Amino acid sequence: MIAKKDLPICPVATTVSLIGNKWKLLILRDILTGAKRFGELRKSLEGISQKVLTDSLREMESDGLLIRTVFPEVPPRVEYSLSELGETMRPILSAMESFGKDYKELAEKE
Template identity: 50%
Template sequence: MKRRDVDCGPGCPVEATLDLIDGKWKGVILFHLQSGRLRFGELRRRMPGITQRMLTKQLRALEEDGLVLREVFAEVPPRVEYELSEMGESLRPVIDALKRWAEEHRARAGAIGVAAPPAEAHAGA
């Protein structure tokens, strides 16, 4: 069924939201930060498939978009922690809905070639 009451062409609110969390990693980073403040190394351990360079790039993009806050502590070696901003927190229902959908459709998603994450990778969420 085609919806005609809402224009979702360029500039559409759905498109704008998806632009903020696009790609393979941004949503996963936001998911992990829902549990609270994390250091770079902690995030990296929770996401073994991401390279250090890509994690850095994605965190910078999320920070630029106002979804993630970065705090650098003047220590040697420097300690950097990341957490969701107020705007990032407002995406919690969206990230939770994506997680629920994936859990409910895991068998079908696997059948069409979408890899289902190991259960322990997102345990505790």
């Protein structure tokens, strides 16, 4: 979690600091449908590097948005899922999806 003293004053800025980059939003989009493994995320996020995906997942886990579950198997299996806090992002992403659909329809009419 971001330390209280490091949080922006503005609540919108706080949200942007948590999910305000392209990759984090797309990671959330993919995990909204259920737990995903690293490889699944990497395949669905065309253009993301392994380092950026790893760093984004670590940050989102640290911020309390994701849960990383390691299964004691050989080879080890790791899955990422939304935490309870991450689930609260669902309406935000739904609103973004609705806006995007509406915008695309408007653009197609022009």
